[in-house]
Amino acid sequence: MKAARLHQYGKPLQVDEINIPKAKGESVLVRVGGAGVCHSDLHFMKGEWQKILDVKLPLTVGHETAGHVEEMGELVQGFSKGDPVAIFGGWGCGICQNCKDGQEQLCNSPRWPGLSRYDGGYSEYILVPSYRFLVKAQGLNPKDIAPLTDAGLTPYRAVKKVRNLLNPDSFVLITGIGGLGSYAIQYFKLLSPASVITIVRNKKKANLAKEMGADHIINTSEDDVTRQINEITNSNGVDVALDIVCAKDTLSTSVNSLKKRGTLILVGLMGRTLEMPIMQSVMNEYNVSGSLWGNYNELNEVISLARLGKIKSSNEFFSLKDVGKAMEKLESGNIAGRAVLIP
Ligand SMILES: [Zn+2]
Ligand SMILES: [Zn+2]
Structure with a gap:
């Protein structure tokens, strides 16, 4: 599969051909429908957060993702192949006080996709470590709602x-x-x-x-x-x-x-x-x-607002190979709304 990866801080992303990961246990492989391009990705790529994030390069960037369920591990419950899903990106350890309070995006040892050791969504597929991080988005198109997982949340x-x-x-x-x-x-x-x-x-x-x-x-x-x-x-x-x-x-x-x-x-x-x-x-x-990001329930509420037709999005779409173009446009303040990559 194709994935836009960071090999070195301060260098542009490289679109690589890598193996499609396999879903096991609680994890879910999601076919990416859209991946929002966030300012945080620019900060990260410049190496500004090297000291605060536990990252190993190369890494697929992107923490604002939606898609369709492609493959599920044997312990996944409540989802079926083909379900449209928004991916909650504030992945946490699940057992610290913040996680247990339902504020997993504030976890003491975060493992956010594209900003930790976990690959993100600038890719044809993303492996989500647990179905607990998926919000069902029935009736919605993943390419339109990807930005809701961060810009909207x-x-x-x-x-x-x-x-x-x-x-x-x-x-x-x-x-x-x-x-x-x-x-x-x-x-x-x-x-x-x-x-x-x-x-x-x-x-x-x-x-x-x-x-x-x-x-x-x-x-x-x-x-x-x-x-x-x-x-x-x-x-x-x-x-x-x-x-x-x-x-x-x-x-x-x-x-x-x-x-x-x-x-x-x-x-x-x-x-x-x-x-x-x-x-x-x-x-x-x-x-x-x-105020940091949002929790799982808040993402659920945002997706409900979208389903009810109560919020509008202003998205500009780019193909994965044009990731550099999208980032340049974002950095120069020329995206009115959100840039979304379509792999
Ligand atoms: Zn972001
Ligand atoms: Zn935690």
């Missing part, structure tokens, strides 16, 4: 953390309208009565934000961001800032946009540190929370 968890803080007079600010942001807008509109303000960096992303239901769109190439936020919120600031980029400049905008008792949710991984002015943070009682 991560903002869902983040929005669920804060939705009880929001009322009809509330404002939320979303910085970063790419794969994740386009879903974040929709979740806030579905799960809360708040008005959604988005910050975008070009016309293409402004159009995407509009299509996904944003109430106010601020284009950094045309508008004065602070002045616009003050105007929209009547100088009160926003109740929640969801920073999907977390670069130095977006974090500064997010922090300075918060109203009293406002909450900042960190999702992006671009920057290194968060700087918060002490006086302002204490006097205004700011809250800060990180």
Whole structure:
């Protein structure tokens, strides 16, 4: 089978011909229908996470995968050959406290596909170590829903953390309208009565934000961001800032946009540190929370929303051999939504 693999940090992926793995015991071989291309893959490929991940190269990249069940080990229950499935990627040890609490993506010894010793989804087939990581996606096409397993899941968890803080007079600010942001807008509109303000960096992303239901769109190439936020919120600031980029400049905008008792949710991984002015943070009682990926049940809920036709996706498809092209386009900010590889 063909698989896009990383042989050396800092080098492009190589499309190799490798053996199709065999399903045994609890494991399931899934024929990949689509594999989302995530910013995390770029960080990983550059070697930025060498010290924190237990990886052995070469490795097939990709942690955002959906497909059809191809072959099952003898202990698999509840699935049949041909079932469309979304693959929950937060594979954990299954027995640490976080795993047992149902927060397996926060496992103390994670084994995420494409980011650990387990091969990921940039491939014709992926071996999933247990059927416990599969979510049934009846009636849905794997190539369309692959991004839901990360781009669609991560903002869902983040929005669920804060939705009880929001009322009809509330404002939320979303910085970063790419794969994740386009879903974040929709979740806030579905799960809360708040008005959604988005910050975008070009016309293409402004159009995407509009299509996904944003109430106010601020284009950094045309508008004065602070002045616009003050105007929209009547100088009160926003109740929640969801920073999907977390670069130095977006974090500064997010922090300075918060109203009293406002909450900042960190999702992006671009920057290194968060700087918060002490006086302002204490006097205004700011809250800060990180939010990582999503758990199995949350992925199930996201797939249900897709099945009910309540969320839209903006996907751009590439063949596996064009993986380099997809990554280049993502890195230069020219994918409006998610790039998806079709093996
Ligand atoms: Zn990701
Ligand atoms: Zn664990």
